[in-house]
Amino acid sequence: MNEKSGAKPCLYCGAKATCFTKLTDEELIVTGESRVEIKYKKGEIITKQGSFASNILFLKEGLVKLYLETEGDHDFILNFYNAGKLIGLPSLYDTIVSYSVAAVEDCVVCSIDIGTFRNLVMENGKFAAEIINTINHCTQFSFDKMVSLTQKQLNGRLADAFIYFSKYVFDSQKFKLNISRKEMADFTGMSTISVIRILKDFNKDGLVVYNNGYYEIPDMKRLEQISAVG
Amino acid sequence: MNEKSGAKPCLYCGAKATCFTKLTDEELIVTGESRVEIKYKKGEIITKQGSFASNILFLKEGLVKLYLETEGDHDFILNFYNAGKLIGLPSLYDTIVSYSVAAVEDCVVCSIDIGTFRNLVMENGKFAAEIINTINHCTQFSFDKMVSLTQKQLNGRLADAFIYFSKYVFDSQKFKLNISRKEMADFTGMSTISVIRILKDFNKDGLVVYNNGYYEIPDMKRLEQISAVG
DNA sequence: GTTGATTTGTGTTGTTTAGCACAAGAAGCT
DNA sequence: AGCTTCTTGTGCTAAACAACACAAATCAAC
Numbered sequence: 001m002n003e004k005s006g007a008k009p010c011l012y013c014g015a016k017a018t019c020f021t022k023l024t025d026e027e028l029i030v031t032g033e034s035r036v037e038i039k040y041k042k043g044e045i046i047t048k049q050g051s052f053a054s055n056i057l058f059l060k061e062g063l064v065k066l067y068l069e070t071e072g073d074h075d076f077i078l079n080f081y082n083a084g085k086l087i088g089l090p091s092l093y094d095t096i097v098s099y100s101v102a103a104v105e106d107c108v109v110c111s112i113d114i115g116t117f118r119n120l121v122m123e124n125g126k127f128a129a130e131i132i133n134t135i136n137h138c139t140q141f142s143f144d145k146m147v148s149l150t151q152k153q154l155n156g157r158l159a160d161a162f163i164y165f166s167k168y169v170f171d172s173q174k175f176k177l178n179i180s181r182k183e184m185a186d187f188t189g190m191s192t193i194s195v196i197r198i199l200k201d202f203n204k205d206g207l208v209v210y211n212n213g214y215y216e217i218p219d220m221k222r223l224e225q226i227s228a229v230g
Numbered sequence: 231m232n233e234k235s236g237a238k239p240c241l242y243c244g245a246k247a248t249c250f251t252k253l254t255d256e257e258l259i260v261t262g263e264s265r266v267e268i269k270y271k272k273g274e275i276i277t278k279q280g281s282f283a284s285n286i287l288f289l290k291e292g293l294v295k296l297y298l299e300t301e302g303d304h305d306f307i308l309n310f311y312n313a314g315k316l317i318g319l320p321s322l323y324d325t326i327v328s329y330s331v332a333a334v335e336d337c338v339v340c341s342i343d344i345g346t347f348r349n350l351v352m353e354n355g356k357f358a359a360e361i362i363n364t365i366n367h368c369t370q371f372s373f374d375k376m377v378s379l380t381q382k383q384l385n386g387r388l389a390d391a392f393i394y395f396s397k398y399v400f401d402s403q404k405f406k407l408n409i410s411r412k413e414m415a416d417f418t419g420m421s422t423i424s425v426i427r428i429l430k431d432f433n434k435d436g437l438v439v440y441n442n443g444y445y446e447i448p449d450m451k452r453l454e455q456i457s458a459v460g
Numbered sequence: 461g462t463t464g465a466t467t468t469g470t471g472t473t474g475t476t477t478a479g480c481a482c483a484a485g486a487a488g489c490t
Numbered sequence: 491a492g493c494t495t496c497t498t499g500t501g502c503t504a505a506a507c508a509a510c511a512c513a514a515a516t517c518a519a520c
Binding site: 090 | 298308321356358359366369372374419
Binding site for chain 4: 180181182192193196197200
């Protein structure tokens with residue numbers, strides 16, 4: 001029990017990822033003994049590309065981005081994760097992490113020892129199946145994203161990004177998102193200036209409405225139409 | 231034992247993917263009883279996007295492409311797999327397959343019942359770990375590919391493609407590859423005409439040499455330089 | 461062997477997107 | 491509170507790439 005961080009034990013945590021529901025009480029207790037709960041401020045790096053893979057993260061609160069640091073002056077953001085998600089599964093059996101994770105807003109993260117996690121996979125088949133399922137959802141999003149990047153023009157790609165946030169990250173037509181145009185550009189493979197122009201048009205045309213840190217999509221069908229046309 | 235196809239039982243097969251080495255003899259026998267071995271000719275579709283997910287494929291001989299069928303007149307090729315690889319892991323827990331698989335040259339495929347495969351994951355932790363590891367390698371290739379697609383110009387992307395074939399598919403500086411310029415375009419997110427022009431330049435500059443169905447890369451460092459510059 | 465379809469290749473033009481320069485407003489730091 | 495840096499936004503230009511038209515070569519089908 002990590003009393004020092006004042007966190008509830010895993011057994012009693014209400015913020016579980018689906019895979020944790022496959023664990024026995026005993027496995028949850030063991031997990032609780034090899035994790036720490038840490039708070040990160042907006043902008044702080046949680047996992048650094050090139051560092052040793054030593055833990056798997058569970059996001060209790062907040063929003064993070066998973067990105068590749070590149071030689072150029074543009075990172076490439078692969079995904080965003082909100083509360084209740086596991087982060088770091090693509091490097092579960094690696095020695096070195098090949099991507100970075102950073103807080104997009106203030107976050108609370110459970111950091112679980114990677115050895116403990118690997119043992120859970122070995123010992124609990126249902127848990128392993130759920131982990132594979134989670135990784136595969138991410139993989140299939142990557143597949144769709146590659147089609148977006150290569151076969152759609154910039155309007156379609158920015159539409160895809162907002163559909164992603166609404167349907168897959170926040171599961172809501174209205175959501176709190178406080179990222180810069182540069183971060184949106186890094187996520188969609190566009191230049192910052194292109195995001196600025198097209199987002200201004202989306203606002204003007206009422207496709208996307210921004211208010212006090214919240215985005216809203218009044219008519220998802222119109223946005224999907226733009227996504228479909230490319 | 232699938233005597234009808236004349237195939238060796240899995241227990242005695244010399245063409246195993248690494249994960250199969252984690253199975254017990256008993257598990258190999260069970261696997262052998264729920265698989266069929268099928269021959270495909272170049273161009274034939276092995277798995278069709280939108281069909282039910284019913285089996286996991288193991289490629290004994292040949293080369294296949296895994297691709298997304300899109301609304302436009304360009305598919306998007308995600309990966310190529312050669313002999314000894316498992317195909318279909320991204321849809322292991324799906325009902326419907328979200329991509330297609332086709333033979334790039336004549337192939338021999340072992341088709342394993344997906345239920346049997348799921349049971350192996352549930353019962354054998356080492357097998358499950360190896361499956362996760364395999365999926366993650368594919369995921370990380372997708373990550374690198376997205377950087378290539380968004381941050382490099384066409385020369386760098388075509389260089390990336392040849393590096394991929396040499397280092398990751400064939401593990402050799404010289405390899406047999408018989409794909410059209412259109413297939414290379416579908417793999418790199420370029421137009422066919424652009425692949426034709428740039429490949430002609432690569433041939434002229436001696437970066438890539440083509441002879442009787444074989445490609446050779448005389449100087450990998452020069453190609454990596456082109457990849458790095460983008 | 462012939463015919464039709466497809467692929468490869470060249471030249472030119474049009475479209476899409478990024479980059480540059482500049483200005484105004486907002487945010488962060490001291 | 492003031493200064494510096496960053497973000498957002500506009501106008502214009504250049505670069506990268508796709509598209510179109512056409513021809514020659516190769517492949518597949520009959």
